[in-house]
Amino acid sequence: MLNAIEEKTMVQFLGRFTAQPFRIRFSGNEYLVGEGNPTFTVDFKKPIPVSKLINSTSLALGEAYMDGDLEIEGDLYQALDHFLGQMDKFAVDENALKKLMFSSTSKKNQKIEVSSHYNIGNDFYELWLDKSMNYSCAYFRHDDDTLFQAQLNKTDYILRKLRLNEGMSLLDIGCGWGYLLIEAAKKYKVKGTGITLSTEQYNECQRRIKQEGVEDFVTVELMDYRDLVKPGKQYDRIVSVGMVEHVGRDNYQLFIDCVRDVLKDGGMFLLHFISALKEHPGDPWIKKYIFPGGVIPSLREIVSSLAEDQFHIIDVENLRLHYNKTLLYWLKNYNEHLDEVREVYSERFVRMWNLYLASCAATFHNGIIDLHQIIATKGINNELPLVRWY
Numbered sequence: 001m002l003n004a005i006e007e008k009t010m011v012q013f014l015g016r017f018t019a020q021p022f023r024i025r026f027s028g029n030e031y032l033v034g035e036g037n038p039t040f041t042v043d044f045k046k047p048i049p050v051s052k053l054i055n056s057t058s059l060a061l062g063e064a065y066m067d068g069d070l071e072i073e074g075d076l077y078q079a080l081d082h083f084l085g086q087m088d089k090f091a092v093d094e095n096a097l098k099k100l101m102f103s104s105t106s107k108k109n110q111k112i113e114v115s116s117h118y119n120i121g122n123d124f125y126e127l128w129l130d131k132s133m134n135y136s137c138a139y140f141r142h143d144d145d146t147l148f149q150a151q152l153n154k155t156d157y158i159l160r161k162l163r164l165n166e167g168m169s170l171l172d173i174g175c176g177w178g179y180l181l182i183e184a185a186k187k188y189k190v191k192g193t194g195i196t197l198s199t200e201q202y203n204e205c206q207r208r209i210k211q212e213g214v215e216d217f218v219t220v221e222l223m224d225y226r227d228l229v230k231p232g233k234q235y236d237r238i239v240s241v242g243m244v245e246h247v248g249r250d251n252y253q254l255f256i257d258c259v260r261d262v263l264k265d266g267g268m269f270l271l272h273f274i275s276a277l278k279e280h281p282g283d284p285w286i287k288k289y290i291f292p293g294g295v296i297p298s299l300r301e302i303v304s305s306l307a308e309d310q311f312h313i314i315d316v317e318n319l320r321l322h323y324n325k326t327l328l329y330w331l332k333n334y335n336e337h338l339d340e341v342r343e344v345y346s347e348r349f350v351r352m353w354n355l356y357l358a359s360c361a362a363t364f365h366n367g368i369i370d371l372h373q374i375i376a377t378k379g380i381n382n383e384l385p386l387v388r389w390y
Helices: 002-014 050-055 057-066 076-084 107-118 122-128 147-161 179-188 199-211 249-262 284-289 299-308 320-335 338-342 347-365
Strands: 022-026 029-033 041-044 070-073 169-173 191-196 218-222 235-241 263-275 311-318 370-378
Touching: 002 022, 002 029, 002 050, 050 057, 057 070, 057 284, 057 347, 076 347, 107 199, 122 199, 122 320, 122 338, 147 179, 147 263, 147 320, 147 370, 169 179, 179 191, 179 199, 179 218, 191 199, 199 218, 235 249, 249 263, 249 299, 263 299, 284 347, 299 311, 299 370, 320 338, 320 347, 320 370, 338 347
Parallel strands: 022 041, 169 191, 169 235, 191 218, 235 263
Antiparallel strands: 022 029, 041 070, 263 370, 311 370
């Protein structure tokens, strides 16, 4: 009797997602949602209490998938594209999830949160990233660009936007595995400094700097952005790619203040970040399992913070569909290396990352989130070209 009630309740709950036809299977019973031929099947091996679905739809369904209690027959990305295109029908109780949704933005806690994702292991990321080890949105100049070529395009695009000249100083806040700084040193002979909170990234950066022979040009430090002002150094150019998402809503202005304090007057700042149309605390499943403490800023929040510090915005570009394509490449690469992942990690971890990559691709496809690049100058800079496509 209990299972029958749970089955009926779950079918009613999922029946709200009618944008495309799909099938629900539960204990041998099948139900059609929407009109037409179903494009995929959601097969429940165990019931999910409706209280969990109401508390957080994404957390309830995500954990069920991770545990193997829910299977998708058909294309996982297509199924997620369907559900995430109807995010307004998801339920979430932010008060019940307050500790998860609004974690501490202290230095100590944010180092733990950032490290939990980026310190999984360089070997893991090497399985499915391209050889440049760029873990951010690529730039596809042509439809047939490989992922590696698109990441080269992205790096080159950012460096050209920054209008670098030999001898300039460049700071990369959240430098990842160091590819952008190394390319800047090799192509423009600039003095580059990178900071990261991840020991795995730091160690790989050091190795790559030596391998590429750019020790005289590039240094990397384990440092929180809030400590940038302590050395008293200022830079001609600052870039930050995919890092501000870890700062937290309470600290956006502080982050921009730190950039202002270490950027020379007239200097250029390029911020590459995932953005949202409006302010939102984030997704419970992503915050619990993938990016603890992560918050996606709205474009207007960042623009407002820049204005407070007298930054003049030169250009804003949206690369949303480039990130959708990047993630689909990562998802394909990841699935081609599942056996290697399973040698090291649990099946729950394997399914979790599959779900993460596919769901992120779907969120960009549906415009739930965007990818923006902002170029701004500290104060007035009248030396830049009059045309945008320099």
